[in-house]
Amino acid sequence: MKFSELNLPESVLKGIAQVGFVELTPVQEETIPLALAGKDVAAQAQTGTGKTAAFLLSLFTRLLASGKQTSNNPRALVIAPTRELVVQICEDAKGLGAFCDLKVQAIFGGMDYDKQRQALKDGVDIIVATPGRLIDYARQRVFSFDRIEALVIDEADRMFDMGFIKDLRYILRKLPPFEQRQTMLFSATLSPRVAELAYEFMDLAERVEILPEQVTVEKIDQLLYHASRREKFPLLLGLLKKDPGAERVLVFVNTKREAEYLADRLKDNELRAAVISGDIAQNKRMRILKDFKEGKLTFLVATDVASRGIHIDGVTHVINYDLPQDPEDYVHRIGRTARAGAYGKAISFADEDLVFHLPDIEEYIGRKIPSRFPEDDDFVWDYKRSAPRKKAPGHPKPVTGAKTKKPPRRRRP
Numbered sequence: 001m002k003f004s005e006l007n008l009p010e011s012v013l014k015g016i017a018q019v020g021f022v023e024l025t026p027v028q029e030e031t032i033p034l035a036l037a038g039k040d041v042a043a044q045a046q047t048g049t050g051k052t053a054a055f056l057l058s059l060f061t062r063l064l065a066s067g068k069q070t071s072n073n074p075r076a077l078v079i080a081p082t083r084e085l086v087v088q089i090c091e092d093a094k095g096l097g098a099f100c101d102l103k104v105q106a107i108f109g110g111m112d113y114d115k116q117r118q119a120l121k122d123g124v125d126i127i128v129a130t131p132g133r134l135i136d137y138a139r140q141r142v143f144s145f146d147r148i149e150a151l152v153i154d155e156a157d158r159m160f161d162m163g164f165i166k167d168l169r170y171i172l173r174k175l176p177p178f179e180q181r182q183t184m185l186f187s188a189t190l191s192p193r194v195a196e197l198a199y200e201f202m203d204l205a206e207r208v209e210i211l212p213e214q215v216t217v218e219k220i221d222q223l224l225y226h227a228s229r230r231e232k233f234p235l236l237l238g239l240l241k242k243d244p245g246a247e248r249v250l251v252f253v254n255t256k257r258e259a260e261y262l263a264d265r266l267k268d269n270e271l272r273a274a275v276i277s278g279d280i281a282q283n284k285r286m287r288i289l290k291d292f293k294e295g296k297l298t299f300l301v302a303t304d305v306a307s308r309g310i311h312i313d314g315v316t317h318v319i320n321y322d323l324p325q326d327p328e329d330y331v332h333r334i335g336r337t338a339r340a341g342a343y344g345k346a347i348s349f350a351d352e353d354l355v356f357h358l359p360d361i362e363e364y365i366g367r368k369i370p371s372r373f374p375e376d377d378d379f380v381w382d383y384k385r386s387a388p389r390k391k392a393p394g395h396p397k398p399v400t401g402a403k404t405k406k407p408p409r410r411r412r413p
Helices: 010-019 026-036 051-066 083-096 113-122 131-139 156-161 165-174 192-201 212-216 229-242 256-268 282-293 327-334 355-365
Strands: 041-044 076-079 104-107 126-129 150-153 182-187 206-209 220-226 249-252 273-276 299-302 317-320 344-350
Touching: 010 051, 010 083, 026 041, 026 051, 026 182, 026 206, 041 192, 051 076, 051 083, 051 150, 051 182, 076 165, 083 104, 083 126, 083 282, 104 113, 104 131, 113 131, 126 131, 131 165, 156 165, 156 182, 156 192, 165 192, 182 192, 229 344, 256 273, 256 299, 273 282, 282 299, 317 327, 327 344, 327 355
Parallel strands: 041 182, 041 206, 076 126, 076 150, 104 126, 150 182, 220 344, 249 299, 249 317, 273 299, 317 344
Antiparallel strands: none
């Protein structure tokens, strides 16, 4: 189905044409007609499926039809779990809504507090926000929830995972009643807790399910290598050396410490790499993501927690340097490539410690991942060795040669 077949305003269609969208993705084809009909929608959809465009186009159409003036009482609210996702949604809104004359404002922590505050006072149509700072401004009465006529909850399952559910419920109770607004909820899984949220705060929502395997498998070339822990780094160098198309590579590991160490090893070997860590200042974090998007960095190393909300088009390769322990994380990770209809590669390493998670992953995605053992020419062994890693806190270096003093023998009375 083409966007031109939908009943969308001319200004919205011009924005769609400008960004180059023609055909609807499955989640767009399922959700946009329902949203345009004014129905509430609860949709299961992974990142990279076009869900952001689905709810933005629906919001633009609704707000343009109402014809109300911009004020410090916004008419639409999009709630997202991470700052990066907020920024990405606003960037998409800027492109798709270029001809709509609607003011979209990002609200999240870690950036200029007074500047965001003043922007709300000056008037906005759509707020895109993380829960914390939004509640802060609401309690100060910088803006009001009273005129919200459309709500989007994006990545609802991550709201639970990241501990935002109390804040989310607070916001939902401050909004007009669900029968007086339209609500769209998107989640990677419509788990019982997400379904309960939809039941409590939505008006007989239409349920849409786009299965994970439909999303992640069709246009992603997946391959798994069985390799020991010591072989993984030379294998990574060897495989990417053979593939000149590896221009933007997202590498996933399971711990922050491993992410920092791997990024250092890549940089020691004169590869353009950076790490996304939870304790990096927001300004620096956004600068790293900008450099990655613009091609100034080839490698971005991240953990699942630190990578929440990273949505970057043009990722050519996703490398599961560490096989994830949660099957859903596998789908989440590899969905960062092959976005918006493009093709991508997902390469996973299964070492002796993490290979045991492979059966659960394959069961979850409903298929076997093609696998092989690496050949000798797949490795690059002549790489620059990094300094040895320091022991993690709480693991003191054992003392060699020291004798253990035995406790004194207790005498019988």
